[in-house]
Amino acid sequence: MTMKRRFHITLPLICFLTPVLLWLVLLIVLPHVDLLRMSLRAEDDYGNAIWSFSNYMAFFQEPIYWLTFVRTAVYSIMVTVMTFIVAMPVAFYITKVVAPRFQGFLMMLLLMPFWVSELVRVYGWMILLRESGVINHFLTRMGILNQPIEMLYNDVTMVMGLVYTSMLFMAVPLVSVLESLDDSLIEAACDLGANMGTIFFRIVIPHAMPGIVSGSIVVFMLTLGNYLTPNMIGGKNALWFTEQIYNQFIASFNWNQGSAFGFLLLVLSSLVIWAGLKLTRQKLSRVVQ
């Protein structure tokens, strides 16, 4: 269509648009504008409020801040990749291998853990993994371990917990995108002489790309902004950038510094997602469909 559709402002349009606009302006735009304003305020030597980049400078001058920042980004990317590696076979199994009447049941099983809150799920992991927990109990009983070991409060456990938490958000888009993959494409590739690996990398992955990217975006953003899981099973050595923000706001009561950190996190997630889209040659408009 070459003709541009005229945009008329009508009553139904206003009715539908008003809640959206209110939501956008009140809950997203205004707070962020205020956050930006706050992040650029500081006190000079006399205690007067002035405009300054000092909050952002502090981030770069204090290694603990930017090291945590980089660590959070690297771990989030890692978690995203691992979630994909775990979720892909699950989604493939549900859509292509298992009989159709079990598909709904398996999707249900996948959804079930998400009926309880993240907090309860993390506590579940803690019951399993802590020094006096279920797994340690059985391992010592069976004589595999001489004495219980602490499995919580390290990076491996934290990454595992994050993968577990974000699993569903990767699996659902993958299931829906794989469902739209015609089985005869796989059969045709096989008929033309392709082996399993070729079919996976030349047919399944390219077809699933929009789902992979949209799942990855969600998982990455959720992981980057996750506070609970890293805080509870990551322990004190495993700092997450959200904890830094929390500390600035709540512990140090330095809202200006906290706002700057919040903004940096926003810039970081936008940058990584932009790079990811460029790398996979996907368009955001296609991915969010």
Added chain:
Amino acid sequence: MQTDLSVQCVSKTFGDFTAVDNVSFEVPQGEFFSILGPSGCGKTTLLRMIAGFTAPSRGKILIREEDMAGVPPNRRPANLIFQHLALFPMMTVAQNIAFGLQRRREKRSDIQQKITRILERVDLPGFEDKAIDQLSGGQKQRVAIARCLVLEPAVLLLDEPLGALDLKLREQMKVELKKLQAQVGTTFVYITHDQSEALVMSDHVAVMNQGHFEQVDTPQNLYHQPQTSFVSRFVGDNNAWSGVVKRCEAETVDIETPSGQHFRTRATAPLTPGTAVDLFLRPEAMIIQPAADLPNLNRFEVIVKSLLFDGANSRLLANPLNDDTELLIALPQNRQFDHIRRDDRIEVAWDEQSGICFASSE
């Protein structure tokens, strides 16, 4: 002549259901062989067994004298064209065609050459860089065929590839496919439920019903000498009567229909008097207003119910007197009978040799 495909006593059962029941046939090199049957008759299962996607429960499949048992589809010298073609939408035309060649690790320059050559062959030169969704239905068809033919398979299997096309294109592709097959000389095994596709294109046609072959023959023989009542019903249009044998001598039988009409016709096998039979007669075998002195005719009167004008394929729909059997009568093309109107009473007749009857299955 070399046999490209040999299917020996193949059966396939799914639980209690027998999809393919003891089917055997051979296809010599370079032949266009069709399997014709209604949907659900097991023809797709049979094709998938030849392609290797399903393993037969019993029997052997040989391609070029080699037993295919346990050989996966990606190692078989047979390629399948899927019903919906299954072109890879994420690749261009050239990448689609190159897919199979790359799997064989052929040289890049060879692949380029082969793509150019095969695209010329299917009449799509210069289409290398087109995306699949830029192609029309007929062009997709040809790319799908090119993608398989470029691998030079011993047997090319086609699973109703014309089913999704509109009528006009289907008629055109039918002729093209036959020409293409004659040019490349590859053995084609084509399955379809459309009898006209099978008759037009094939050297031999197998008519399949409920898992077994009813008849394997040339299209001409299938049409003129059907061996079973299913073949008569399924291949081409036919008028059917049920009746009872009154007298039988050699291959000629006298039949009485429930409404009291008497016909004399031929049978494929001797029938004892009293046997219930089905009698079949082609619409074009009916003679309208026959000359009084023509011998050996079954003559009777009918009332015209409607005129079905369809160009070269125009017919009359008529009822015999005191009978509500619907009869199709082909109208000759010389406009000799343009005066016939609805509710006219006319005499029709057919030659004793043009009908055929079988003992009815019920």
